[in-house]
Amino acid sequence: MGDAAIRLCFPARAEYLVLPRLLVAGVVRKLGFSPQEVADLELAVTEACANAVRHAYADGVGGDVEVSLRPSADRLELVVSDAGAGMTLPLPDPPPAPSPDGGMGLPLIRAVVDDLAIGNGSGGCGTIVRMTKRSHADV
Amino acid sequence: MGDAAIRLCFPARAEYLVLPRLLVAGVVRKLGFSPQEVADLELAVTEACANAVRHAYADGVGGDVEVSLRPSADRLELVVSDAGAGMTLPLPDPPPAPSPDGGMGLPLIRAVVDDLAIGNGSGGCGTIVRMTKRSHADV
Amino acid sequence: MRDSAGRDHAGALHETEFRLEEDRPRDDTAVVAVFGDVDLHSAEALDESLVAAVAGGATSLVVDLSSATFVDSQGLGVLLRHRRRLDPRGGFRLVVPRAEIRRVFEVSSLDQIFPIDASREDALASLPQGPPNDG
Amino acid sequence: MRDSAGRDHAGALHETEFRLEEDRPRDDTAVVAVFGDVDLHSAEALDESLVAAVAGGATSLVVDLSSATFVDSQGLGVLLRHRRRLDPRGGFRLVVPRAEIRRVFEVSSLDQIFPIDASREDALASLPQGPPNDG
Ligand SMILES: Nc1ncnc2c1ncn2[C@@H]1O[C@H](COP(=O)(O)OP(=O)(O)O)[C@@H](O)[C@H]1O
Ligand SMILES: Nc1ncnc2c1ncn2[C@@H]1O[C@H](COP(=O)(O)OP(=O)(O)O)[C@@H](O)[C@H]1O
Numbered sequence: 001m002g003d004a005a006i007r008l009c010f011p012a013r014a015e016y017l018v019l020p021r022l023l024v025a026g027v028v029r030k031l032g033f034s035p036q037e038v039a040d041l042e043l044a045v046t047e048a049c050a051n052a053v054r055h056a057y058a059d060g061v062g063g064d065v066e067v068s069l070r071p072s073a074d075r076l077e078l079v080v081s082d083a084g085a086g087m088t089l090p091l092p093d094p095p096p097a098p099s100p101d102g103g104m105g106l107p108l109i110r111a112v113v114d115d116l117a118i119g120n121g122s123g124g125c126g127t128i129v130r131m132t133k134r135s136h137a138d139v
Numbered sequence: 140m141g142d143a144a145i146r147l148c149f150p151a152r153a154e155y156l157v158l159p160r161l162l163v164a165g166v167v168r169k170l171g172f173s174p175q176e177v178a179d180l181e182l183a184v185t186e187a188c189a190n191a192v193r194h195a196y197a198d199g200v201g202g203d204v205e206v207s208l209r210p211s212a213d214r215l216e217l218v219v220s221d222a223g224a225g226m227t228l229p230l231p232d233p234p235p236a237p238s239p240d241g242g243m244g245l246p247l248i249r250a251v252v253d254d255l256a257i258g259n260g261s262g263g264c265g266t267i268v269r270m271t272k273r274s275h276a277d278v
Numbered sequence: 279m280r281d282s283a284g285r286d287h288a289g290a291l292h293e294t295e296f297r298l299e300e301d302r303p304r305d306d307t308a309v310v311a312v313f314g315d316v317d318l319h320s321a322e323a324l325d326e327s328l329v330a331a332v333a334g335g336a337t338s339l340v341v342d343l344s345s346a347t348f349v350d351s352q353g354l355g356v357l358l359r360h361r362r363r364l365d366p367r368g369g370f371r372l373v374v375p376r377a378e379i380r381r382v383f384e385v386s387s388l389d390q391i392f393p394i395d396a397s398r399e400d401a402l403a404s405l406p407q408g409p410p411n412d413g
Numbered sequence: 414m415r416d417s418a419g420r421d422h423a424g425a426l427h428e429t430e431f432r433l434e435e436d437r438p439r440d441d442t443a444v445v446a447v448f449g450d451v452d453l454h455s456a457e458a459l460d461e462s463l464v465a466a467v468a469g470g471a472t473s474l475v476v477d478l479s480s481a482t483f484v485d486s487q488g489l490g491v492l493l494r495h496r497r498r499l500d501p502r503g504g505f506r507l508v509v510p511r512a513e514i515r516r517v518f519e520v521s522s523l524d525q526i527f528p529i530d531a532s533r534e535d536a537l538a539s540l541p542q543g544p545p546n547d548g
Contacts, residue, residue, distance in 0.1 A: 010145045043385075243489060
């Protein structure tokens with residue numbers, strides 16, 4: 001697989017969260033990722049997209065989530081963006097402790113990817129979550 | 140599932156043809172399509188995308204294929220478009236007889252969807268293949 | 279890793295429709311088996327099924343994730359909330375045989391909070407013993 | 414329709430990696446079993462494997478699509494070309510137990526050109542008989 005990007009754009013609704021998982025699994029299965037690493041990538045893309053579904057758009061307004069995948073020989077770059085409310089950045093350091101009621105998404109992403117960068121969209125609108133994961137599997 | 144469109148954009152390469160199939164299968168599985176009808180939709184989207192991969196772009200140039208899905212209660216609208224060479228339209232009537240070496244793609248699509256319309260892109264550039272399939276399954 | 283139909287489990291493609299199956303091996307114990315993906319879309323159904331099990335008298339819960347194909351933070355949140363609410367004399371155990379699902383408990387360190395078993399039998403054997411259910 | 418791992422076959426999600434397995438039940442007969450999706454990406458590999466089987470002396474071919482999860486027009490084209498090229502004293506049969514795969518042969522009317530069997534045993538039994546292969 002080469003360097004060009006694959007993009008998926010879907011309405012910010014929970015019922016569609018399976019789509020980015022299917023896409024990620026379909027794209028990476030020929031790259032050298034282990035099953036564990038594939039599971040990590042599916043988790044990362046789901047958490048980032050679920051945040052866009054939950055936080056980006058006011059109830060009833062709606063909007064799209066865009067997922068962009070850039071596979072290369074030894075890594076996958078994943079970008080999840082929305083055109084919603086945006087986040088307050090930079091993130092608090094140290095991050096607030098996760099609780100059963102929330103705050104687990106970003107820490108989970110951080111735990112499973114090699115690189116995470118969060119920014120606001122152009123014009124300050126929306127959120128862009130950039131993730132990179134290298135394949136360590138010796139396949 | 141509502142009315143908003145889901146879009147997938149990928150480089151026109153054969154290795155990616157599994158992606159639109161995955162997406163279609165993921166989107167329609169909660170609509171009332173039978174397994175047979177899901178298979179039909181996967182065939183239709185694959186044939187249309189494979190045509191874009193084979194015919195749209197000159198060797199070595201490359202370009203993207205875009206797939207747009209619009210699910211509603213009783214049907215799926217599928218649009219496959221490219222920004223390539225475009226087709227000579229209207230299609231010959233009757234269509235040339237399929238042979239083992241080709242010409243089977245469009246007839247297969249026609250056989251499995253309820254509605255097929257082929258057009259040129261805006262400015263005459265590229266090809267747009269619009270397909271609609273209704274679900275007849277009583278689920 | 280291949281199943282009998284020759285499918286690769288690597289990149290498990292979320293083919294199983296989400297559903298829940300509840301079992302009552304003992305009067306005080308409910309087992310909820312999860313099939314398919316637990317995410318923002320399905321976590322509420324899991325929540326409701328656990329609420330119903332407790333309302334129905336279960337003081338111990340086993341969530342069997344053997345056939346779960348994905349669990350995200352929403353799923354973890356549901357499990358954490360139920361564990362916290364449960365009568366402390368009861369037990370809350372997870373069945374997680376698959377490495378890909380165990381992974382999310384490891385990276386969240388929740389494997390230190392949830393007792394995780396490899397089979398339903400192990401989970402049931404480890405719970406505080408109530409009277410067997412003859413019903 | 415569910416397999417042993419609880420997956421739904423409806424909307425079969427192309428989870429199987431494409432691969433081919435060749436078998437030589439008789440000196441004159443090659444069986445090529447297809448796993449996964451046959452499309453523009455994989456049809457060439459199927460083509461090459463059938464070319465190799467014929468070059469290796471097979472005068473009858475069985476293409477077993479029992480574990481194929483998808484077949485498109487490129488796959489049909491490969492099958493048609495090989496059937497046409499095959500020695501007319503030999504036989505060319507397909508094994509297609511799954512309705513979703515049989516469908517593409519029906520809509521293309523190629524089920525009237527290819528003899529289609531539900532099992533490999535049926536296909537082999539229907540071929541012109543050569544000497545059994547003891548090798
Ligand atoms: N796409 C987004 N748009 C707006 N706000 C976001 C987005 N993603 C995350 N956030 C903010 O960051 C916070 C932390 O996110 P996270 O760690 O995933 O936990 P949770 O979503 O459970 O609160 C959220 O509560 C929300 O305020
Ligand atoms: N996306 C496209 N861009 C340019 N030409 C196309 C496209 N799709 C189809 N065509 C033209 O239409 C013809 C018929 O297509 P099809 O029925 O699929 O058979 P085949 O692709 O095997 O020739 C092709 O040979 C090609 O010339």
